[in-house]
Amino acid sequence: MPRHSRSPRRLVADARLYLWTLRHSHSVVDGSRSCCETLRLYPQPAGVGGPLCVVFAEGPGRYVPGGFPLGSGDVGYVRGASLNLHEPGAVRALLDVALARGWQPEVRRVVEIDGWSLLEAAAAAQAGTADPADPED
Numbered sequence: 001m002p003r004h005s006r007s008p009r010r011l012v013a014d015a016r017l018y019l020w021t022l023r024h025s026h027s028v029v030d031g032s033r034s035c036c037e038t039l040r041l042y043p044q045p046a047g048v049g050g051p052l053c054v055v056f057a058e059g060p061g062r063y064v065p066g067g068f069p070l071g072s073g074d075v076g077y078v079r080g081a082s083l084n085l086h087e088p089g090a091v092r093a094l095l096d097v098a099l100a101r102g103w104q105p106e107v108r109r110v111v112e113i114d115g116w117s118l119l120e121a122a123a124a125a126q127a128g129t130a131d132p133a134d135p136e137d
Contacts, residue, residue: 008042011088013095016105017044022073022085024065035064037075039085039115041095043105050108054094056085056115075115081123093122 008019019042027034037056043049056075058064063082065074076082083090097118103111 009088011041011091011095013092018042018095018105019044020091024072034058037064037073037085037115039091039094041091041105047108049105050110052095052098052103052105053110053112054098054115054118055112056119059116062116076119076123081120083119083123083126089126090122093126094118096125097121 006021008021011018011020021040023038023040025036025038027036035058039054039056041052041054043051056062056064061078063074063076063078065072071084073084073086074082075085083093085091094115098113099105101118103113
């Protein structure tokens with residue numbers, strides 16, 4: 001049976017279970033449509049901590065899928081690092097970078113992070129060329 005696209009997916013990292021979802025949204029800024037991808041990770045069991053929201057908002061030099069020719073879930077710099085947020089490896093890389101930079105999944109509050117601040121380190125970690133804990137990446 002195929003997975004429903006709106007159903008949370010499971011990710012196990014360092015013996016902790018997370019559920020994660022990816023949502024695409026639009027806003028209108030100064031008359032122009034802008035796209036945004038929001039990745040949410042929920043530590044399990046439910047209620048033991050707060051979710052992490054990693055937000056990728058469209059902007060100069062950045063791409064967020066809004067239809068053809070970009071694939072669903074693709075985010076990146078026009079001339080640089082990119083990730084496909086539908087890939088569990090990309091989600092794990094973003095999670096690892098967020099954890100290395102101080103996100104605490106056991107704290108019971110919603111934390112929102114600008115995904116662009118994590119992208120290059122996560123892409124390098126996913127490619128196996130960097131350590132997600134290294135702030136220089």
